[in-house]
Amino acid sequence: MKLVRPAILIATLLAAGCVTSSDIEKLQSQISDIQDQVAQLKRTASSKEEVQNVNQKIAEQTQTLLKSNATLVAKVADIEDKMNSTTGSNEQTNYKLDRMAQQLTQAQHDVEELKAAARAAAATPAVAAPAGAQTAQPAPPPMSEMTVTSPPDSGTNPMETYQAAYRDYQKGNYDLAMAGFREFIEKNPHSEYADNAAYWVGESLFSQKKYAEAIQQFDSVVSRYSRSDKVPGALLKKGYAYIAVGDRSRGIVQLQYVVHEHPSAPEAALARQKLKQLGVETK
């Protein structure tokens, strides 16, 4: 599944940015107005009473400024909340689309099967009985001849292979899971789940502590699906795998790469933490 979230985040941030910066500009111009007034009064005022008045005025203005500042903070918090729920409803929409796409794939699959069945049925000649004739119908061909030949790659629905592999992964049957995910990738190289399947192969190897193979697999996730949202995770896991086999220096380089390449991904925070644990300073 591809990254959709950042685009929305940026759009929301831009919208948020407009509101806050214009408000801040307004505040700043108000402040400089007051500063001008104070300077003017200082120059012209002579009596203590006037100074008193100015002080009063400044206090009032400050109060107003503080209030509008608080409003701004509240506004920012509100925008953050809205951003979160936008992300949430976007996730929900994506989920619904995913499900619809799955249903569509299933429907296409069913149609293909039906078509194949229809073709096969058409191939066996149905003998129409002549009108009026009730007997002497040719005996139906034996069952074996009626067998519907299935189209070449029907059999199982692609998502079934993926789901069975995921089920095996959850049960800890990592070898079976890998076989299933690999079969899925082979048969559906352009599926939007191909990157997920490749990641799960890496994760299965990682779970089995086969770190050298896991590193290779995570590499292939990154090279084959460079735009996938699984990339930061694969890069990070690669770093963890290096450290697990005792290759500290390569591990550190890998983690630093995650921080550098995907600074805003949650994986960067995990990488920074791991680096800190290893005694390596990060920016």
Place this chain on the structure above:
Amino acid sequence: MKRSLIAVALAFIAATLAAQSQIITTVDPEQAAKVMKIAIPFPELTPPASSANAAPVASEVIHAPFYSVLTRDIAASGVFAIAPIPPNVPASTNLAKQIGADFALKMTVWTERNAQTNADDIVVEARLFDTTGGQPFGKRYRGVVASLSLMAHSLTTDIVRAIYGKPGIFLSRIAFASDRTGNWEIWLMDWDGQNQRQITQHGALSILPSWAPDNERMVYTSFARGTSDMYIVNRRGGGRIRVPTNLALNTSATFSPVGNDIAFVGSVNGNPDIYLIKDDGTNVRRLTTSATIESTPEWSPNGRQISFTSGRSGTPQIYVMDAEGTNVRRISFEGEWNDDAAWSPDGEQLAYTSRVNGRFQIRIMNLVNGQSRIIAGEGSNEQPAWSPDGRWIAFQSNRSGKWQLYRMRIDGNDIQQLTSSGENKEPDWSKKIE
């Protein structure tokens, strides 16, 4: 109290009868969907002539704590149904044949003086007859009167294992928090709600118990020191240690099913996130870094995934990540508020609390195909916990006006109230089938 429990455990010696010669036939669990009928007459109370120091036992002594517990377990087993029996006919192959049952369970119970403890032990001898004259199961159980229910659970477990091929969960236990003493403390009960006993005595808020995979230890949160800390205690209430962290909160702790990691909710500067720590308090690792609230971590059965609740999408929803904090994905999309996820023992399903039309209900989500269903019940129903065989769910409900614990089958049937004293919450079912 504690000591007597240990004594029970020690005194509990079961000897397989020499008479058992039949090879145990196991039944494919898938085939056993057909329930078998079993006749269970009340135990015979005449001691065998061969046994020295044996004396008869009164039927009242064994009725409630043994016979009722046994028949309830058998009825709930999903493997057997109890066949109605004519009065005063001893259990035998003939009885099974006569009433059209598959098995008849013959039990003989008596007391015997224990030379070491100088007290009377109860002895139960059980033989299972089939309709061919065979005896697929036979075993003798010995224990003090207080352990009669434990003997009944053991016998059912053994019979189910002998016939079904897999043991039942009748020896499993449910940990929970109860305020019946005036303070919230950690308590424990048998799977049927019997034998409720207090495990902690902090005299301070102690909540959220969670079993270790060995069924021996539990981790929980207590305010015993005035701050909220994690503690580990064994199931007899002993061996208590505090798991030190430099964080606040320290709640929702849960043991990894593999290794010695504990996942928990910790907080720095008031922002709760999911952390890992070794059970000796070393090697703290932060797994989530979101600015929103993350809570209630739960390990997948293979120990490679962690589910948790996060507010990152605006409302609390269930997410799953790898055990390293990577590969985070949202799992729950239906319901405006989802929390308290628990993995089924096969790792295929998540049960969680889901708010639907303003009311909290238990939802079961199939992780493989993403389908979910609500198990509707009265009141608010929260905090689901799976039985170790994945056939039952324990949960808390306020349907009676107070928070109490209940148990139901995963299809929502056979609901049974387990607690009634004070208020009771946060059930966690022991993990391993014994």
